[in-house]
Amino acid sequence: MYHLKKSLRLSSYNQMLGLLEGPKIVPSYSYFLHQYESRRNRKKTSINLSSLFTPVPIKPNSEDDGVGKELTGGTLNKTDIAKVLNKFYQRAEVKSVAEENGLDGYLQHQVYLGFRKFCIESECLPADLHIVINDVLHNTAHITDILPYYLRHAREMFPHLECMDDLKRISDLTSPPSWYPNARDMKRKIILHAGPTNSGKTYHALERFLSAKSGVYCGPLKLLAAEVYKKANERGTPCDLVTGEERKYALGEDNPASHISCTVEMTSINTPYEVAVIDEIQLVRDPSRGWAWTRALLGLMAEEIHLCGEEAAFDLLSALALMCNEEVEVRKYKRLTELTVEEKALESLENVKAGDCIVCFNKNDIYSVSRALEVKGHEAAVIYGGLPPGTKLAQAQKFNDPEHSCKLLVATDAIGMGLNLSIGRVIFYSLVKPTTNEKGEKEIDIISISQALQIAGRAGRFGTQFEKGYVTTFKSEDLPVLQSLLKQPPEPITKAGLHPTAEQIELYAYHLPHSTLSNLISIFEEICTVDDSLYFMCNMEDFKFLADMIQHVALPLRTRYVFCCAPLNRKMPFVCSMFLKFARQFSRNDGATFLWLCKHLGTPFSTPKSIADLVHLEAVFDVLDLYLWLSTRFPEMFPAVAQVRELQASLDSIIQQGVTQITRLVIADQQTDGDAPEVGYRQRKRDIPMGRGRLTEKLISEGLLTPGMLSQLRKEWSKPGHEEEGHNFLSRQSKRKKKPKH
Ligand SMILES: Nc1ncnc2c1ncn2[C@@H]1O[C@H](COP(=O)(O)OP(=O)(O)OP(=O)(O)O)[C@@H](O)[C@H]1O
Ligand SMILES: [Mg+2]
Numbered sequence: 127m128y129h130l131k132k133s134l135r136l137s138s139y140n141q142m143l144g145l146l147e148g149p150k151i152v153p154s155y156s157y158f159l160h161q162y163e164s165r166r167n168r169k170k171t172s173i174n175l176s177s178l179f180t181p182v183p184i185k186p187n188s189e190d191d192g193v194g195k196e197l198t199g200g201t202l203n204k205t206d207i208a209k210v211l212n213k214f215y216q217r218a219e220v221k222s223v224a225e226e227n228g229l230d231g232y233l234q235h236q237v238y239l240g241f242r243k244f245c246i247e248s249e250c251l252p253a254d255l256h257i258v259i260n261d262v263l264h265n266t267a268h269i270t271d272i273l274p275y276y277l278r279h280a281r282e283m284f285p286h287l288e289c290m291d292d293l294k295r296i297s298d299l300t301s302p303p304s305w306y307p308n309a310r311d312m313k314r315k316i317i318l319h320a321g322p323t324n325s326g327k328t329y330h331a332l333e334r335f336l337s338a339k340s341g342v343y344c345g346p347l348k349l350l351a352a353e354v355y356k357k358a359n360e361r362g363t364p365c366d367l368v369t370g371e372e373r374k375y376a377l378g379e380d381n382p383a384s385h386i387s388c389t390v391e392m393t394s395i396n397t398p399y400e401v402a403v404i405d406e407i408q409l410v411r412d413p414s415r416g417w418a419w420t421r422a423l424l425g426l427m428a429e430e431i432h433l434c435g436e437e438a439a440f441d442l443l444s445a446l447a448l449m450c451n452e453e454v455e456v457r458k459y460k461r462l463t464e465l466t467v468e469e470k471a472l473e474s475l476e477n478v479k480a481g482d483c484i485v486c487f488n489k490n491d492i493y494s495v496s497r498a499l500e501v502k503g504h505e506a507a508v509i510y511g512g513l514p515p516g517t518k519l520a521q522a523q524k525f526n527d528p529e530h531s532c533k534l535l536v537a538t539d540a541i542g543m544g545l546n547l548s549i550g551r552v553i554f555y556s557l558v559k560p561t562t563n564e565k566g567e568k569e570i571d572i573i574s575i576s577q578a579l580q581i582a583g584r585a586g587r588f589g590t591q592f593e594k595g596y597v598t599t600f601k602s603e604d605l606p607v608l609q610s611l612l613k614q615p616p617e618p619i620t621k622a623g624l625h626p627t628a629e630q631i632e633l634y635a636y637h638l639p640h641s642t643l644s645n646l647i648s649i650f651e652e653i654c655t656v657d658d659s660l661y662f663m664c665n666m667e668d669f670k671f672l673a674d675m676i677q678h679v680a681l682p683l684r685t686r687y688v689f690c691c692a693p694l695n696r697k698m699p700f701v702c703s704m705f706l707k708f709a710r711q712f713s714r715n716d717g718a719t720f721l722w723l724c725k726h727l728g729t730p731f732s733t734p735k736s737i738a739d740l741v742h743l744e745a746v747f748d749v750l751d752l753y754l755w756l757s758t759r760f761p762e763m764f765p766a767v768a769q770v771r772e773l774q775a776s777l778d779s780i781i782q783q784g785v786t787q788i789t790r791l792v793i794a795d796q797q798t799d800g801d802a803p804e805v806g807y808r809q810r811k812r813d814i815p816m817g818r819g820r821l822t823e824k825l826i827s828e829g830l831l832t833p834g835m836l837s838q839l840r841k842e843w844s845k846p847g848h849e850e851e852g853h854n855f856l857s858r859q860s861k862r863k864k865k866p867k868h
């Protein structure tokens with residue numbers, strides 16, 4: 127019964143996501159999450175490379191040229207064939223020759239099954255094979271004489287056996303500097319501006335950028351890129367803005383400016399510049415995005431490259447520069463304002479004062495802390511990663527304005543970079559944070575020294591009303607941990623990230639035409655050779671998740687690759703379902719018109735009435751971002767750019783209103799729930815049907831199930847005959863499992 131209900135939930139969920147359209151059976155969102163989990167588990171143990179290769183289906187032979195029969199004087203009995211092959215497979219010589227030919231135990235078994243099926247199901251065997259089996263049956267040939275045919279079959283089933291050397295050559299990542307011949311032809315000067323936060327590193331690098339004839343600023347966030355774009359244009363240096371979603375021209379579309387401010391992923395490595403600035407260079411070690419910093423560092427065609435970041439990156443940067451025959455000059459900076467770690471933890475929200483910023487590492491804490499502050503009569507600004515840029519800026523402005531009644535800020539570590547904030551004191555609400563490591567595994571751990579320094583360093587920003595900064599924790603037991611973290615130098619940065627290019631994957635696909643894109647990536651990850659004294663492969667789990675999701679949609683490989691590079695959060699089902707719809711629309715060669723988009727987004731939007739509504743609107747905002755991201759790659763298929771921008775701006779203000787009233791939204795939810803304000807926030811309990819299980823709770827708390835979906839589920843449950851529907855889904859699922867995935 128439990129399984130039945132669970133399956134029903136998944137099926138309904140599926141339908142709501144639009145994943146099941148028509149009679150076609152398409153794997154569900156949960157299926158992808160499950161696949162991702164199992165892949166992670168497989169990574170934790172050891173991966174069997176061979177299991178990643180998809181066998182090429184070989185049809186039984188139906189052409190009867192009669193030669194075999196004619197020469198041997200008759201047909202072969204199927205049972206006899208099976209017996210011979212069984213004996214053949216048991217032979218030690220067969221195993222060792224197969225091994226010499228690249229077949230490990232797993233592949234041998236696959237090939238044996240495939241070969242036997244081929245021999246038994248073929249109406250008529252190819253003449254040479256027919257004769258050999260016939261001779262073996264009549265003791266006029268040795269059983270191992272079948273080997274050449276068996277190996278021929280193996281190579282047809284697993285083409286990689288013949289191209290492993292090519293695959294290894296394609297994925298040889300041992301010398302990344304050589305991928306950028308234009309940069310190697312230049313004599314580049316590299317300067318590292320090293321120092322703690324708030325020491326003027328970016329300021330000095332930007333001064334050089336602004337005075338140069340041409341330049342590029344590569345930042346870690348859209349907000350930072352936008353800030354530099356604004357600053358440059360205000361200072362009279364025309365500067366264009368390039369992010370994944372847009373290009374803003376300072377001088378007009380047909381006149382690109384000689385200065386560019388961009389997000390690091392968008393760095394052009396084919397344009398010569400006098401000065402390049404790569405900000406927050408320590409992110410070269412980021413498990414997911416590190417590759418973009420490595421590429422910019424090695425590939426930029428700039429006479430001077432200014433790197434800003436932690437001194438801990440110096441050794442790695444020098445080693446990378448050495449590989450490019452270059453040197454790194456260091457300019458060290460000291461913090462411009464004093465930063466003091468307090469002796470006492472805050473302990474109670476009674477003790478907050480103007481200029482305090484409470485830093486939380488999850489949204490639930492954000493909600494409960496803001497609510498608790500409101501109960502105590504304080505107004506608080508709220509900033510977290512998922513908010514649209516306009517909303518973040520409006521919240522920051524409110525908090526920064528000394529005249530405004532809002533004197534407190536509740537934020538996630540999204541404030542660690544990019545926003546200018548007048549913070550007097552940073553208070554760590556907790557010190558643990560969920561993160562994803564290089565292998566794509568989720569971990570909950572104490573924040574790193576570097577993160578602690580980065581966040582704490584936001585207090586007492588130079589040039590703000592707070593000339594000195596203070597830092598403490600909320601809980602007294604956390605304070606010694608924080609004190610110890612902040613006393614240490616940041617962890618050394620030892621490796622730079624890499625990732626496969628579209629060209630490499632295209633070459634892989636040429637050799638392995640039957641593999642899925644996600645499989646190609648897995649094979650690449652397994653085969654590639656990386657100089658692990660300097661580099662690591664970035665985790666590609668998000669990419670593979672998206673690749674699996676659109677595998678069944680017919681798209682050219684290059685397009686598929688580009689789609690899967692989209693920066694979207696796979697934990698947001700609504701965004702994922704729209705991603706799939708965009709891919710389908712593309713595959714039908716239908717443009718995603720504004721009308722089509724609005725229909726799927728359910729416009730017009732209204733002010734959120736609950737936290738769940740707010741979360742949904744944030745997801746819609748991300749969908750619009752996704753649209754714009756795709757539009758910069760496929761302008762003909764995603765043409766409604768101006769309208770989408772307009773819609774996004776209006777959604778940004780609706781979200782702003784929602785955030786301004788965030789505590790009211792929490793109250794609205796809590797009144798229905800009867801929760802005490804200090805208790806961690808739980809989403810929309812009122813929508814949860816009677817007798818809900820832990821799965822539902824989990825899906826809701828992780829934001830995987832929205833109230834709308836849940837009420838739809840409730841309706842379906844109350845429909846007579848739903849169990850039968852669940853049963854159908856179960857049988858569909860089991861059928862699906864048997865289907866090979868291509
Ligand atoms: N010499 C200066 N004159 C005027 N303003 C300055 C100067 N140096 C730094 N600032 C200002 O101080 C603030 C902090 O400087 P900056 O952003 O360069 O620090 P940073 O070392 O890059 O910090 P983070 O590590 O947080 O990025 C900025 O608002 C910057 O404009
Ligand atoms: Mg900086």
